[in-house]
Amino acid sequence: MKNKLFTPGEVITTQEEYDAGRNTFEENGNIRASIVGEAVFNDTNKKVSVNGKSKELLRIGDIVYGVVSNTKESMISMDLIKTEGEKTLIVTRAQLPVRNISNNFVTDARTYFKIGDVVKARVVKSDELAVDVEVKGIGLGVVTAFCSNCRSKMDFSNEKMMCFNCGHVEERKWVDQETEVGEERGSRGTFRGNSGRSYGQRGNSRGNFRNDRGRGDSRDGNFRNNRSSSTRRNNFRGARR
Numbered sequence: 001m002k003n004k005l006f007t008p009g010e011v012i013t014t015q016e017e018y019d020a021g022r023n024t025f026e027e028n029g030n031i032r033a034s035i036v037g038e039a040v041f042n043d044t045n046k047k048v049s050v051n052g053k054s055k056e057l058l059r060i061g062d063i064v065y066g067v068v069s070n071t072k073e074s075m076i077s078m079d080l081i082k083t084e085g086e087k088t089l090i091v092t093r094a095q096l097p098v099r100n101i102s103n104n105f106v107t108d109a110r111t112y113f114k115i116g117d118v119v120k121a122r123v124v125k126s127d128e129l130a131v132d133v134e135v136k137g138i139g140l141g142v143v144t145a146f147c148s149n150c151r152s153k154m155d156f157s158n159e160k161m162m163c164f165n166c167g168h169v170e171e172r173k174w175v176d177q178e179t180e181v182g183e184e185r186g187s188r189g190t191f192r193g194n195s196g197r198s199y200g201q202r203g204n205s206r207g208n209f210r211n212d213r214g215r216g217d218s219r220d221g222n223f224r225n226n227r228s229s230s231t232r233r234n235n236f237r238g239a240r241r
Contacts, residue, residue, distance in 0.1 A: 005052075006033035012048055013041075021049035036090075057090055058083065058126040064133060065143070066094055068117045071110045074098050078119060080131070091131050096121060100134035101173055104182030112173040112181055116151070118144035120175055137180075141173040 006012055011030045020026045021042070023035045033039070037052020058064065062085065066078030076096040080089055096119070098109040106112070113119065120143050121133035135141045145154040145161050152165035159177065161170045173181050 006039055007036050012039050018046050018048040021047035023050035058123045058131055060123055062123040064121055066119055068113050068115050073108045076109050076113045094131040094133045096133050102180045102182040103136055104180045106182040111171055114148050116146045117142045141175040143175045145172050
């Protein structure tokens, strides 16, 4: 019992044996720990105390720093290393869902985060089991990035991460990036191809359909003209007869 590590709320002993000392409290005849630490029993004054650091749950809005440990299309996992307020962490892992990366639409979280990156994030959900964070907006995101090719530290330039060791270029959600990452959802009726050109826009009239050779002839108009010409020829033959 004397070398055991106790967690907040855990029973150390009973009030019949010891009184509550530093970092402990009495509840229903039991002495419980109020922090994480090792119990110290004073047999002279019959008091029990707990030595250790006070740990707090993260609150919504707290700023945390973490190292990316796993990446998926829908989510990033991080090992938390510290908070901006220097709290002692109870939960040391956090998740960054893809919806919490940007105010724009992001399809794959792996585009903007790589394993080993150090990330600054804001807590949006916190309990004893899990922490969710977000990096939307300026001032949140990757603070240190490492090249996926040679693992050297990278520098941010022209909206990209550049490795000056091997020349590799990658994307990141950089902490000081002035524009949001991700692409806006396209409007209905417009499809954007890989080249960035717009196809299938509304507003082209049926009479101005362009074929593959780029001609702007109206198919409907040509059809009507041909039919009108045939009608005139038939009328002429009828008149001669």
